[in-house]
Amino acid sequence: MRYLITSALPYINGIKHLGNLVGSMLPADIYARFLRQEGEEVLYICATDEHGTPAEIAAIDAGLEVAEFCAKQYHKQKEIYKRFGLSFDYFGRTSAPENHELTQYFYQQLAKQNFIEEREISQFYALDDQRFLPDRYVTGTCPHCGYEQARGDQCENCTKVLTPTELIKPRSTISGSTHLELRTSRHLFLRLDKLSDEVRNWVDKQTQWSTLTKSIALKWLNEGLKSRCITRDLVWGVPVPTEGFERKVFYVWFDAPIGYISATKAWGDITNNDWECWWKESDDVHYTQFMAKDNLPFHTIMWPATILGSREPWKMVDYIKGFNWLNYYGGKFSTSSQRGVFLDQALEIASADNWRYMLIANAPESADSAFTWEQFQKQVNKELADNLGNFVNRILKFTASRFGMTLPEGGTPGDAEAELQVTCNELVEKLRKYLHNLEFRRATETLNALWRTGNQYIDVRAPWVLFKTDQDETAMVIRTCVNLIRLYAISSAPFIPHTTQALFDALQLTDVERRHTMTEASDLTLLAAGRSFMVPAPLFQKIDDDLVAELKAQYGGE
Numbered sequence: 001m002r003y004l005i006t007s008a009l010p011y012i013n014g015i016k017h018l019g020n021l022v023g024s025m026l027p028a029d030i031y032a033r034f035l036r037q038e039g040e041e042v043l044y045i046c047a048t049d050e051h052g053t054p055a056e057i058a059a060i061d062a063g064l065e066v067a068e069f070c071a072k073q074y075h076k077q078k079e080i081y082k083r084f085g086l087s088f089d090y091f092g093r094t095s096a097p098e099n100h101e102l103t104q105y106f107y108q109q110l111a112k113q114n115f116i117e118e119r120e121i122s123q124f125y126a127l128d129d130q131r132f133l134p135d136r137y138v139t140g141t142c143p144h145c146g147y148e149q150a151r152g153d154q155c156e157n158c159t160k161v162l163t164p165t166e167l168i169k170p171r172s173t174i175s176g177s178t179h180l181e182l183r184t185s186r187h188l189f190l191r192l193d194k195l196s197d198e199v200r201n202w203v204d205k206q207t208q209w210s211t212l213t214k215s216i217a218l219k220w221l222n223e224g225l226k227s228r229c230i231t232r233d234l235v236w237g238v239p240v241p242t243e244g245f246e247r248k249v250f251y252v253w254f255d256a257p258i259g260y261i262s263a264t265k266a267w268g269d270i271t272n273n274d275w276e277c278w279w280k281e282s283d284d285v286h287y288t289q290f291m292a293k294d295n296l297p298f299h300t301i302m303w304p305a306t307i308l309g310s311r312e313p314w315k316m317v318d319y320i321k322g323f324n325w326l327n328y329y330g331g332k333f334s335t336s337s338q339r340g341v342f343l344d345q346a347l348e349i350a351s352a353d354n355w356r357y358m359l360i361a362n363a364p365e366s367a368d369s370a371f372t373w374e375q376f377q378k379q380v381n382k383e384l385a386d387n388l389g390n391f392v393n394r395i396l397k398f399t400a401s402r403f404g405m406t407l408p409e410g411g412t413p414g415d416a417e418a419e420l421q422v423t424c425n426e427l428v429e430k431l432r433k434y435l436h437n438l439e440f441r442r443a444t445e446t447l448n449a450l451w452r453t454g455n456q457y458i459d460v461r462a463p464w465v466l467f468k469t470d471q472d473e474t475a476m477v478i479r480t481c482v483n484l485i486r487l488y489a490i491s492s493a494p495f496i497p498h499t500t501q502a503l504f505d506a507l508q509l510t511d512v513e514r515r516h517t518m519t520e521a522s523d524l525t526l527l528a529a530g531r532s533f534m535v536p537a538p539l540f541q542k543i544d545d546d547l548v549a550e551l552k553a554q555y556g557g558e
């Protein structure tokens with residue numbers, strides 16, 4: 001089996017926030033890292049989603065041409081994901097030539113199969129802004145749930161898909177102006193209505209999907225699929241290759257998912273790899289997508305409909321891991337409302353592994369979850385700094401001061417060690433199972449339980465006391481603990497890869513040892529007497545109450 005992994009494409013309008021990270025890229029990265037460690041063949045693809053009005057408007061605000069703005073933002077995002085340790089095999093762009101080509105190709109296939117229709121529509125024109133307002137740029141009250149900030153494409157509150165004219169009291173999102181006029185122009189529609197039965201059949205076959213994913217797909221299907229407009233009156237985007245549509249581009253949600261494939265093609269061209277084998281005739285490929293709930297309708301309905309309608313054998317997703325919202329004090333982390341902590345700010349507060357661990361431990365898996373600074377403090381201090389960091393430093397410092405810089409000889413493992421070995425084996429297999437099943441909270445709890453096990457072991461064995469009476473026995477306890485550190489390094493690797501590297505270096509592991517699977521690394525006698533090591537700098541900085549108060553004041557956390 002080969003594993004294809006994609007995470008929802010981050011939009012280009014600015015640096016992403018912690019919610020975006022935990023709702024898409026971070027869990028995908030943890031899964032990719034885990035599978036690679038297990039020796040599987042993995043391809044993890046992501047890209048920036050660059051088209052649409054928000055990019056145009058952000059560019060105007062920044063005083064740049066939109067192409068230049070996107071290029072700048074792309075490099076910024078790419079750089080910050082690298083600092084967070086996101087291990088994409090390729091991070092592309094939907095504005096890339098490969099995506100233009102493939103989007104036009106999909107459109108032509110759909111047209112050939114009679115799934116495209118031309119229609120005249122009326123669209124809001126904002127007199128004050130002097131422009132057409134694409135769906136997202138009309139705000140108003142949701143006709144279904146009464147939410148007052150509903151956007152013209154979708155209500156964020158009840159997730160229902162909307163068209164701008166359905167909104168009650170519509171206004172321009174750009175200026176707030178209510179001087180709107182309906183004007184007509186010709187557009188192209190994807191006949192989702194004609195593809196509805198095929199999409200439903202496909203959705204029905206997905207017995208493994210979570211309730212969240214499945215219920216959103218079924219809700220859409222049960223409401224009845226309507227033709228959806230896939231063109232826009234914009235200049236920035238993939239041009240529509242049809243006469244009479246020269247001044248129009250494709251709707252961003254039409255070209256964005258095609259980015260998964262076109263970015264794979266770009267990867268193949270750059271690295272000289274066969275990209276098509278991942279997307280065509282790919283029965284041995286298991287494909288997993290990661291995203292939060294607002295993206296689910298597009299990935300369970302619209303994108304599958306596009307593939308099905310093309311009548312070509314493109315790989316369809318096997319499993320969709322959908323997330324709820326990570327909230328920040330009273331609302332969803334949000335770029336437009338500038339609510340929450342953004343990735344560049346986060347790295348000024350603490351290093352990447354602190355965030356990776358804390359976020360995945362609180363991932364909004366079965367319900368929305370709330371970010372609090374107290375929780376961040378608790379998890380960094382108790383779990384990372386105490387359970388893991390402190391264990392490593394205490395053991396290695398003690399060994400250095402009593403025995404020197406190599407692992408000491410003497411003693412034989414006894415009952416306590418046998419028991420510890422059994423516990424570790426069980427926890428490691430549990431951890432692997434949870435990661436295979438994409439149960440990230442449970443996986444993180446299990447990892448923390450593994451760290452606690454070491455602390456319980458040294459509380460009982462107390463090498464610092466034992467040393468006074470039995471140095472051989474102490475030496476054996478120390479070797480066991482150093483092997484635990486090795487196991488920690490490997491089992492933590494998908495979660496906190498930078499820390500893993502620091503531990504690998506401290507234990508001076510060979511390349512082969514660094515590539516061990518968790519199961520192989522479970523053996524607590526692997527590193528024998530005579531091995532040299534170094535004492536690393538403290539792995540985690542604790543967060544004190546004053547800093548918490550400061551951060552709350554700075555980021556509005558009350």
Ligand SMILES: Nc1ncnc2c1ncn2[C@@H]1O[C@H](COP(=O)(O)OP(=O)(O)OP(=O)(O)O)[C@@H](O)[C@H]1O
Nearest residue numbers: 008010011019020023024291292325326333334335
């Ligand atoms: N608060 C959140 N919690 C979890 N996932 C989120 C959150 N906000 C956005 N996401 C997810 O992040 C991924 C990237 O989203 P994108 O760049 O399109 O931003 P967005 O959804 O427009 O967010 P925002 O409205 O805050 O800008 C998507 O899968 C989206 O569902």
Ligand SMILES: [Zn+2]
Nearest residue numbers: 142145155158
């Ligand atoms: Zn609503």
